[in-house]
Amino acid sequence: MIASLEALLRARSGVLTEKLVRQPGAFGLGQVPSRLKPTATTTMVCGYCSTGCGLNVHLRDAAAINLSADPDYPVNLGMACPKGWEALAPLSAPDRGTTPLLRNADGVLEATSWARAMEVFCGKLKALQAAHGPESVAFLSTGQIPTEEMAFLGCLFKFGMGFVHCDSNTRQCMATAHVAYKQSFGFDAPPYTYADFEESDVLVFIGANPCIAHPIMWQRVMRNPHKPEILVLDPRRTETAMAATQHYPLRPKSDLILLYGLAHLLLQLKAVDRAFVAAHTTGFDAFAEFVRGFPVSRVAEETGLSEEKLWRLAGTIAQGKRVSFWWTMGVNQSHEATRTAQAIINLALMTGHIGRPGTGANSITGQCNAMGSRLFANVTSLIGGHDANNNADRAKVAGILGIPETVIPRQPAMAYDQIVEGIDSGKIKALWVIATNSSHSWVQQKRFNALVSKLDFLVVQDMFPTTETATRAHLFLPAAGWGEKEGTLINSERRIGLVKKVRIAPGQALADFQIFRLIADAWGCGALFSRWTSPEAVFGLLKDISRDQPNDITGISDYRMIDENGGIQWPLPGPPSEGTPIARERRLFADGKFFTPDGRARFIFEEPREMPEKPDAAHPFLLLTGRGTSSQWHTNTRTGKSDVLRKLYPPDCYVEIHPDDAARLGILPGETIRVTSRRATIAATAFVTPSVQPGQIFAPMHYAEVNQLTFPAFDPHSRQPSYKACAVNVEKTNP
């Protein structure tokens, strides 16, 4: 281990000379493979959102100096949003982590060597494991690093280091869609391809604001030549709602009732595709009976939408020839999220709008590699969508990875919220946080941060030691970012895209892949990962693991094939046939066969439940949260480093409030107001706008204080937090 560490550090520590840049192979692990050696321009996918746009990277001496949108990539067709254009900016930010940092006796984070960092990391975690067992250490990771790195982390932690509990920020984001698809379709399989945006005659967006969150997907909608009806179901009159043909400002968290009511109206309008339902689904009769309990009068009452509007909504869907349903966080982040997502799936199934161009029950993903995390992180399911309690699956994975079957834990990992609560109960003693900023983004933030201060040991692995989470760490490990390492990402339409190393990470920062390699060796389990030599070698293992699964990608030969084909959507079963063109757009379920044992999709439904924290006299407003601008990314650790992007969003926290409410409270536009929930009080600037309904306010999640207010309610099936609704009071600061 020491030999490889020394080689790595020698290569990392020298000042970069042009000669070294031209010979990326001199950098040891994670080098640019020679056949990907950059010339004047190379292509790779963007590392922000799940759209997965292709970017042209312009190089001087093999290092990226500029970017432009790739006109030939099938996703974005030459377009990119501000974040994509500015993707290189955070790499040269002055606050990049350049050495490991260790908290000293005075409580100050101090530079240390990788050798010492590994000694402390392994020493502390091994001591806790010996004293408190394998359940005492957990990690929280991400949907934002390449699949190969996620797979390495999950396998190292469970199979190599012998721990059990781990989760990722995909829980905050995509757990609902994952569970909904798995239960309804038999596998976590978003069925669509982006061409469907252009082929629908009716598009229904539920709890999604693509104009802000997925601007290039929205551009694909704008290219639709069929003059489509665009229906937006969102309590707010968002940018997307304004651009739509019909907006349904339903009462927050009334989606489930609305969707069941809609199914009932579609039955009355005889819009059911009986042949499809009979041939390809189970449970329809019980579902049809169930939705009789949602007459239009009840639905109007509970959603705040008029009966006339509800009939118009149902009528538009009934008349569509190619109807597609799209949902994002307005659905996934709810106390009854999984059933709401499945209520959308039920609509597509009952109308037969699935498997054909322009149709589908389509979850739009969030982070650049949330799909990679859902399939290969080895966190919730056994790597590759396998089952840790199925003996055949265990034998298959153990055989391919060359590990003893006994190291695969049968016990399921605790979910994010359970890990956090485990700190309170004393069960979890140490936390390793990788590429996520929980101290900002987790729900009910003050409690999270109070719990974190109780940990015996907090390790944060990030590009920046300045994040809200990293500043609390005992040990900080400096990571290379997107563009400084290679690997694959899977976008919303299941397209595997390639990222390449086009910059050298600053100082001693290492690719997460290299950090996991160091840890494997330092821990003493390096031999178990002797084949995990490079991201591309790991991709080979993941391919083998995918064999005979719905996401079989054994037909992909290597990274070059992905690069040359403009990304490749899963599945692509093997063996690879070199030179055979692969269709640039492929959707699932054209044959009506789903991944359940009987091949039929399931109608799943459940009685709606009350919103957990309703407004009352003391907290009369409902706070909604979400994305604010297309220039801000989550906790802003990356987007906040671009001079260009910083000009495109307000620097301080603001809250949207309806003019009637503002007038009643005497609040003027631009004035500082106080927002109080049962958990905290924050200050924010009033943005007076009719885009929110009276009695509701909206705050963007990009400002750290917002999650001080949020309420910790979780969907019982996906354990995803219900970030989008809690009760608050609003006051003038100086009445």
Ligand SMILES: Nc1nc2c(c(=O)[nH]1)N[C@H]1C(S)=C(S)[C@@H](COP(=O)(O)OP(=O)(O)OC[C@H]3O[C@@H](n4cnc5c(=O)[nH]c(N)nc54)[C@H](O)[C@@H]3O)O[C@H]1N2
């Ligand atoms: N610029 C930018 N783009 C991003 C991101 C970013 O941080 N910045 N993050 C990425 C990630 S990880 C994700 S997950 C996606 C999120 O993408 P979206 O889900 O589209 O974005 P949000 O703003 O979180 O939520 C969408 C909408 O849900 C609505 N909503 C709130 N409550 C309800 C409700 O009860 N019912 C309904 N129907 N709607 C409701 C909100 O008003 C909001 O307009 O964006 C991705 N893209």
Ligand SMILES: Nc1nc2c(c(=O)[nH]1)N[C@H]1C(S)=C(S)[C@@H](COP(=O)(O)OP(=O)(O)OC[C@H]3O[C@@H](n4cnc5c(=O)[nH]c(N)nc54)[C@H](O)[C@@H]3O)O[C@H]1N2
């Ligand atoms: N109130 C409210 N809260 C929310 C939401 C909401 O709608 N409302 N949305 C939720 C959703 S959907 C999401 S996805 C989460 C996102 O929440 P987070 O994941 O916490 O947000 P990010 O800012 O994306 O954090 C990613 C971190 O990884 C670091 N990083 C970037 N690249 C790398 C890398 O290659 N390696 C390493 N080691 N580190 C890297 C970044 O510097 C950053 O600190 O927030 C959730 N929180």
Ligand code: SF4
């Ligand atoms: S839309 Fe998403 S993938 Fe495309 S450039 Fe913007 S952030 Fe990157």
Ligand SMILES: [Mo]
């Ligand atoms: Mo997300």
